[in-house]
Amino acid sequence: MFIEPKRGRGQGQKTGWIEVVCGSMFSGKTEELIRRLNRAKIAKQQVEIFKPSIDVRYHDIDIVSHNQTSIRSTPVNASDEILLMTSDCEVVGIDEAQFFDAGIVEVANKLAENGKRVIIAGLDMDSKGVPFGPMPALMAIAEYVTKVHAICVVCGDIAHYSYRKVPNEQQVMLGESDTYEARCRKCFIAG
Numbered sequence: 538m539f540i541e542p543k544r545g546r547g548q549g550q551k552t553g554w555i556e557v558v559c560g561s562m563f564s565g566k567t568e569e570l571i572r573r574l575n576r577a578k579i580a581k582q583q584v585e586i587f588k589p590s591i592d593v594r595y596h597d598i599d600i601v602s603h604n605q606t607s608i609r610s611t612p613v614n615a616s617d618e619i620l621l622m623t624s625d626c627e628v629v630g631i632d633e634a635q636f637f638d639a640g641i642v643e644v645a646n647k648l649a650e651n652g653k654r655v656i657i658a659g660l661d662m663d664s665k666g667v668p669f670g671p672m673p674a675l676m677a678i679a680e681y682v683t684k685v686h687a688i689c690v691v692c693g694d695i696a697h698y699s700y701r702k703v704p705n706e707q708q709v710m711l712g713e714s715d716t717y718e719a720r721c722r723k724c725f726i727a728g
């Protein structure tokens with residue numbers, strides 16, 4: 538389990554950092570993001586939470602996990618909108634980061650350089666097993682990367698692929714268990 542690091546003050550200034558929570562669909566990324574954000578709220582830290590506005594799968598504003606835990610967020614169309622809305626906060630949460638434009642990498646760096654804790658959740662691979670959008674770059678610049686795993690619905694092993702059950706070649710296709718399932722390497726390759 539991820540425990541919040543105790544970060545000191547470098548040269549008189551509070552230091553920020555980036556945490557990435559990645560994995561397949563159903564692996565618990567959103568639950569883990571919500572857990573960390575709720576703990577920051579309990580610590581009375583000022584928290585701002587964002588998601589890309591295209592993510593309307595369960596709710597147009599809230600971030601909602603497959604297990605129906607939820608937290609209020611601000612949907613944004615582009616990564617640079619986040620900078621405009623975070624001047625006063627200490628902690629920034631971002632879900633579904635794979636859908637953001639490449640500018641999210643610079644935004645995350647700027648937030649951390651400005652002393653903020655940045656917690657980012659997103660799919661590391663698409664349904665073809667290819668790294669998804671800005672996620673590889675975000676994982677590279679993060680101080681902390683947590684890879685969480687689902688359970689393969691075919692064999693019960695650990696899963697890190699999101700298998701698409703319907704024919705669609707588009708990289709972006711919103712969906713849940715009607716259109717995707719978690720699979721291990723063996724069952725993903727078997728198709």
Ligand SMILES: Nc1ncnc2c1ncn2[C@@H]1O[C@H](COP(=O)(O)OP(=O)(O)O)[C@@H](O)[C@H]1O
Binds near residue numbers: 561562
């Ligand atoms: N195959 C699966 N493996 C693990 N959890 C699953 C699976 N299918 C459904 N779930 C549910 O999904 C929850 C995780 O949801 P969520 O945090 O939204 O995942 P993610 O954001 O990674 O898609 C689990 O707590 C569990 O209740």
Ligand SMILES: Cc1cn([C@H]2C[C@H](O)[C@@H](COP(=O)(O)O)O2)c(=O)[nH]c1=O
Binds near residue numbers: 566711
């Ligand atoms: C694999 C894959 C997924 N998506 C979509 C499907 C869902 O709407 C989100 C992932 O949500 P989760 O919180 O990780 O369950 O992404 C997609 O558009 N393309 C894909 O290849």
Ligand SMILES: [Zn+2]
Binds near residue numbers: 692693722724
């Ligand atoms: Zn399997």
